Amino acid sequence: MKKALLIAGFFLLTGSYSFAQTFEYKTITVVESIVPNGLGRSRMISSEEERNYKEFTSQRSEENDERNKSDRGDIRLKNFEETKLLNFFNMGGIRFQNIAANDAVVTSRLNDLAxxxxxxxxxxxxxxSYSGEDDDGGIYITRYIFKRSKN
Structure with missing residues (x-):
């Protein structure tokens, strides 16, 4: 009996016996406009719904070249969190205060998730990026991917 307890204790103390750990993931996307004159929209977005990618996935090969025919409306979702951010540009050009304000808001969200x-x-x-008169658009996207243990 002592031997069995010593062996069990050894495995527990050395970590040789491990439990599989599973995680769940969450993505937060920050879209910051780099459109001149403050005309763009900047947001921090996170989904409040789940989607199973398998429902919208097909496997294609030389023998089976049928594409996925999922309805786009089934992929879209209505429940998401949208946090307003400021644009990088205003009438005067790059607005560094806006960048600092966005950093503060994003940091607040990151701290909340932590x-x-x-x-x-x-x-x-x-x-x-914006490349001059003939280009009226530009965005800067950052995706933050989080994980935590499933209980």
Whole structure:
């Protein structure tokens, strides 16, 4: 009996015996306008609904080249959280106060998620920038991907 207890204790103390841990993920997307004259829209978006990607996925091959025919309306959702942010540009050009204000709002959200047990796992960003008179659009997108243990 002592041997069994010693062996069990050894495994528990050394971590040789582990439990599978599963996570859930959450994505927050920040879209910041880089359209001149303050005409764009900047927002922080997060979904309040879930979607199962399998419902909108098909497997294609040489033998089976049928595309997915999911209705776009089934993919769209109506329940999401939208936080207003300020645009990078105003009538005078780049507005650094707006960038700092956006940082404060985004940081507030990140801190709130951390308090809820979410851990920042990945950050991805991309830019479609404004390139002059003939280009009337531009956005800066950052995706924050969080994870936390499922209980």
């Amino acid at each position: 308090e809820q047990g979410w851990e920042l796992a990945f950050v991805n960003s991309g830019v479609e």
